[in-house]
Amino acid sequence: MTARRRLEAILLPAAAAAVLIAFWHAAVQATGTNVFPSPAAVARGLAELARKGLLVRYTRDSLLRVAAGYGAALAIGIPLGIFLGWRPGPARAANPVIQILRPISPLAWIPVAIVLFGVSDLSAIFLIFLASLFPILVAAMNGVRGVPAMYRDAGRNFGLSGTALLSRVIFPAALPEILAGLRIALGIAWIVVVAAEMIAVNSGLGYLVIDSRNAGKRYDLVVAAMLLIGVVGLLLNVLIQRVSRLRAVRWGFREEGA
């Protein structure tokens, strides 16, 4: 039974992908388009990218930008969010500002980023930072604010206060919600890096999309880059989901489909 299940878990998605690719191929054949690439052309495009070393280099560059921007958002967003969740006074002061900045699309910041940092790596990183900051900040704030009074009282009862209470009770109690925010932020960061690379830099998967189109309408490479973006995004999500399964935080997550 389990062996069959495991087989199904591989075969069914593979079948769905095969159907999609077959449909794609048939559609390209039927319409006789010479702009949109066939699956085989995309595969050749991927091979070409790999041969030139661009596949690894561009993927690495995109990941490094995400790491820098997301890392900065994490380093600032988590402590700041915990502080604001812990202290109602400053939180009341800061909340309107946060709530106004939060719904602004990171893409609207592009001109500002270019004014501040020029057409450079830093611009892209700044955009990723902004995009991931708010989900992380708000999750940390709400996570801390939502810690049941009972845990706090129990901690105080055992003689804890101040930073000891924060690190031994409040932070671990808020951690599942913080991790949920981190996961959302990583997804957004990966979306934004592609957009940022289209305008600000000349490497990375987003650059690959826009460059392949502009330099000779290489739509086989455009679609190849899109596939790469999808696969890397999936891997990032799997990675961060792993973290949520650690036993010390698993209690905070409802069972969800893997």
Place this chain on the structure above:
Amino acid sequence: MIPAREPVPGRMKLEIRGLHMTFRAENEVRVLEDIDLEIREGEFVCVLGPSGCGKSTLLNIVAGFLAPTAGTVKIDGEEVSGPDPRRIFVFQERGVFPWLTVEGNIGFGLGRLPRRERERRIAHYVALVGLQGFEKAYPQELSGGMKQRVEVARALAVNPDVLFLDEPFGALDSITRLVMRGELLRIWRAEQKTILFVTHDIEESVQLADRVVVMTARPARIRRIVDIDLPHPRDLSSRRYLELRDGIFEEIGLAHRI
């Protein structure tokens, strides 16, 4: 860690004088009125009252989590001004920290002990509440009764001289509840703690307590204090037990039939 103070049975332990509590929300809610109560060292006292009468508020004040509107609480002649590891509050099993293992929870208040002593104590209290084999388990992997044992063990591990229990067995099924009452009595005799136990269950109070403090509905006052002059282990079908139980049923105006 405070060294174990030799308990002196019969000495005055806890003194509540002229206690009033009024919550000010939209309109004033008088919760406690004119509570006077003395508890002796090593005594097991149950506070019995209908749900929502304010008995939990009383316990929260005595534990130092809430400041009363008027009146004083003294423990060992010293006015209570906040929570203190010498007096541990046991919540329903929801007070166990879900991010720590059974060991981690029981050792929570033992941070300042040398490691070997800490491990010895944890092992002792794991055994006392019968959780051998579950040291590395997380609370979500335990039943309600086991979680309650973890909480009791966590409280006992810091060697407090008073335990406050707020309807600790309320969420358990009736069989587990009976077992846990027996366990608590065994632990009480072994460890010689002073216990203040809040419940709405008449049978529970008569089974456990030396004295039952019967409260009125809100605002809660002390209606009567009933001495339970039954030796342990108590025979739940003895004439005296039934007399005491039915006396309290009548006291709070419930005919003993359904």
